[in-house]
Amino acid sequence: MSALMALPISAFPADPLETASPRVTLRNFFAHPYDSAIAAARTCYAPRIISPEEITEKQRANIGAATFYSGHHTVYQHAHFEFGLENVSRQFVWSFLHAHPFYNSEQQSQRYVRLDRAQAYVPSEDNLFGPVERAIYEQAIARAWSYYRELSQILESQARAILADIWHVGTMSHPRRVEKVKRAAQKRAIEVARYVLPVAAFTTMVHTLSGIVLHRLWHMQAACDTPSESRAILEAMVSRVREIDPQFFDRFDSAPMENLPEWQSFAKSSNGEAFAAEFDAHLAGQTSKLVDYSPRAMQAVASAYRAVIGITENDCSDAEAIDRLLNPERNPYRRETLDIGVNAPMMRALQHANFTFAKKISHTADSQDQRHRTVPGSRPLLTLADTRSSDYIVPMLIRDNARAREIYETAMAEAWTAKNALLDRGVPAEIALYLLPNAKSIRLVESGSLLHLLHKWTMRTCFNAQEEIYQASMEEVQQVRAVFPQLARYIGPPCYLRAGITTPICTEGSHFCGVKVWQDFSNIQRRI
Numbered sequence: 001m002s003a004l005m006a007l008p009i010s011a012f013p014a015d016p017l018e019t020a021s022p023r024v025t026l027r028n029f030f031a032h033p034y035d036s037a038i039a040a041a042r043t044c045y046a047p048r049i050i051s052p053e054e055i056t057e058k059q060r061a062n063i064g065a066a067t068f069y070s071g072h073h074t075v076y077q078h079a080h081f082e083f084g085l086e087n088v089s090r091q092f093v094w095s096f097l098h099a100h101p102f103y104n105s106e107q108q109s110q111r112y113v114r115l116d117r118a119q120a121y122v123p124s125e126d127n128l129f130g131p132v133e134r135a136i137y138e139q140a141i142a143r144a145w146s147y148y149r150e151l152s153q154i155l156e157s158q159a160r161a162i163l164a165d166i167w168h169v170g171t172m173s174h175p176r177r178v179e180k181v182k183r184a185a186q187k188r189a190i191e192v193a194r195y196v197l198p199v200a201a202f203t204t205m206v207h208t209l210s211g212i213v214l215h216r217l218w219h220m221q222a223a224c225d226t227p228s229e230s231r232a233i234l235e236a237m238v239s240r241v242r243e244i245d246p247q248f249f250d251r252f253d254s255a256p257m258e259n260l261p262e263w264q265s266f267a268k269s270s271n272g273e274a275f276a277a278e279f280d281a282h283l284a285g286q287t288s289k290l291v292d293y294s295p296r297a298m299q300a301v302a303s304a305y306r307a308v309i310g311i312t313e314n315d316c317s318d319a320e321a322i323d324r325l326l327n328p329e330r331n332p333y334r335r336e337t338l339d340i341g342v343n344a345p346m347m348r349a350l351q352h353a354n355f356t357f358a359k360k361i362s363h364t365a366d367s368q369d370q371r372h373r374t375v376p377g378s379r380p381l382l383t384l385a386d387t388r389s390s391d392y393i394v395p396m397l398i399r400d401n402a403r404a405r406e407i408y409e410t411a412m413a414e415a416w417t418a419k420n421a422l423l424d425r426g427v428p429a430e431i432a433l434y435l436l437p438n439a440k441s442i443r444l445v446e447s448g449s450l451l452h453l454l455h456k457w458t459m460r461t462c463f464n465a466q467e468e469i470y471q472a473s474m475e476e477v478q479q480v481r482a483v484f485p486q487l488a489r490y491i492g493p494p495c496y497l498r499a500g501i502t503t504p505i506c507t508e509g510s511h512f513c514g515v516k517v518w519q520d521f522s523n524i525q526r527r528i
Contacts, residue, residue: 015118015145017138020202022229023086024236026244033079033211033241034248038063041075060247068252076212079248083207083237089121089229091199091434094367095382096224101373102213107205110194110364110438111466112187114152118145120200121229123431133427140418140435144198147411151193152186154404155397160185162528166514188528192395196411199363200434211248214241218249221256222263225383225433231256262381270384276391279443280360288359288472290479291445297353297484298322301450304349319486325349326490328497334490335498337507341451350451353487357446357476362393364438365468372456375448382436383429385443390416392439395467397528412437454491462493463513463526474522496521 030036035052041063042050067075090110098105120141123129129137163181164170209217218238221230234256238249283289294300302321306313316324325346328334333344341347361369370377390412398404415437422432448456453476459465460473481488490497494507499518506512517524 015142015149017122017142017145018117018119019122020087020119022088022233022236023084024233024240025084026081026240027084027206028080028082029241029244030079030081031244033081033245034060034064034251036079037067037075037211037248040078041067041072060251064247064251073212073215076215077210079211081209081211081214081237081241083209083240084205085207085233086204087119087121087202088205088233089200089226089434090203090363090367090438091436092121092224092226092229092233093203093205094199094363094370095226096217096221096230097207098367098370099224099379100213100216101376102210103373104208105205105371108203110197110201110203111191114186114190115145115148115194115197115201118142119202120198121202121434122200123228123434125228125431128426128428129431133422133425136418136421136425137431137435140414141198141200143414144196144411144437147196147407148193150407151196151398151404152189154401154407155192156185156189158397158401158404159188159528163188163514166527188397192397194364195362195393195395195398195437195439196408196415197438198415198434199436199438199440201438214238215249215252215254219254219256222258222260225381225430228430262384272385272387273389275385276387276441276443279358282358283360286475287361287468288357288446288475290355290476290483291358292356292447293480293483294353294355297450297487300352301325301349301487304352305346308346308349321349322486326487328490329501335502337494339455341455347451350454351449353450354447355450355453355476355480357472358443359446359472360393360441360443361468361472362438363436363440363442365393365466366442366444368466369446369469369472372448372452374452375446375456377444377446379442379444382433382440386429386433388416388420391441392437393441393468394439412439450487457491458494458497461491461522462495462508463515463517464508464511470526477522492521493517 032052035055038055038059039050039052042055042059067073093105093107097103118141122134122138122141160181163184167177167181169177169181214237218234221227221234224230241248242250282291298318302316302318305321305325306316309316324330326334331346333340333347341350366379370379392412394405394408398408415435419432419435422435423429457473457477460469461477463470465473477488477491480491495505495516495518498507499505505518515524515526
């Protein structure tokens with residue numbers, strides 16, 4: 001009998017669990033990636049552009065080895081590979097694929113796509129995963145989906161009532177307005193209900209990498225919480241590239257690293273419970289806490305601005321420079337939606353002010369937060385930071401609904417009970433941690449320049465932003481305002497920056513949240 005049987009059972013029957021091997025397809029690619037790299041290298045020392053068709057076998061051998069083994073890797077960055085990835089876990093994506101900045105992904109959204117079928121990663125290592133352990137694993141995932149369905153149903157009516165009040169929609173309203181609120185409520189419900197789903201849940205995505213990044217991922221495939229899954233997927237990705245150009249990998253001895261320092265001496269001293277307690281004590285109840293910043297941020301930014309424009313401090317004071325940079329009425333770059341900060345000469349002055357935050361958000365929120373690749377974070381290896389006790393985030397809609405909270409807490413208890421049961425039976429943490437829910441708390445340290453944080457705060461102080469990232473961003477802006485009032489004066493969502501200056505005020509179009517946030521940012525309450 002599994003360790004889960006003593007716990008309450010959801011009103012919904014457990015869904016049958018579906019699993020499959022990862023499917024990797026190469027959707028788009030360079031026709032001659034290796035010869036293109038060698039041709040690019042030759043062009044550096046030629047009076048003209050060298051074409052891939054001109055490359056000789058001697059050049060392939062000599063220039064290839066000279067550039068690759070000496071670290072001159074930019075030539076291997078020209079070729080890009082666009083992969084389609086199916087049947088890969090969200091844990092793998094969070095821990096490995098999205099843990100570095102050099103990629104582009106379009107991933108299936110759990111916020112807006114209802115997951116009607118229980119589809120998840122199931123390890124195939126039978127030597128570490130016997131019949132009883134497999135039953136505990138599969139039952140835990142199936143039951144999580146039952147809780148997801150139940151919460152989706154309960155939360156939909158609650159979300160519909162809030163949205164109907166925001167949009168002033170009643171029983172006598174036009175049917176199309178009623179239907180719009182209904183659809184929005186369904187999305188809000190599944191967005192919150194997804195917190196109970198396991199990080200083993202499958203996802204689908206289009207993932208694009210340069211050639212040198214693929215080499216790095218191949219070499220560092222064990223640098224994550226999911227080395228077995230990572231190995232299988234990277235082998236498939238490299239195989240697809242070898243099918244079109246074997247020499248892009250076969251000419252180099254870049255075997256995967258196995259004995260990473262994170263898994264050696266450091267692992268023996270890891271203490272997840274103590275780490276979590278200490279981190280939370282420093283946060284003191286905040287979602288995100290400012291722990292370091294450039295003390296002369298104002299002067300550094302103003303000085304950099306004057307250097308770009310070619311003027312003196314007598315011509316432009318620090319306060320005037322800051323206003324020219326941040327005031328959306330004076331600086332049209334602030335009203336752009338194309339995020340051209342690094343392309344605008346004067347906006348690059350904002351790169352010289354930096355801020356560091358310690359923050360605690362859920363696994364599912366951090367999966368979205370880490371997509372802000374210009375604001376990098378140091379995220380935990382969950383294998384080393386695991387806790388025996390339940391450790392999770394509770395979304396707003398669930399906190400305000402007694403029945404939903406009861407179901408949610410039961411789902412959390414079951415997830416940790418199943419995970420701990422596997423660990424107690426000798427199953428490696430790599431496998432057991434797949435049972436952790438999306439709600440699992442992630443504690444990280446994140447840093448960024450004012451330039452890139454401005455873009456993030458503009459996007460994530462919008463009411464349409466993910467709940468936890470919105471909360472973290474609001475706290476971050478408030479703390480920056482406390483130390484540098486002039487820097488934070490013009491920080492807020494697009495509607496706040498554009499109101500009274502240009503149209504449309506809201507850039508979300510038909511996805512307008514229904515609240516005139518710009519009239520009293522940041523005092524207007526976000527209800528959902």
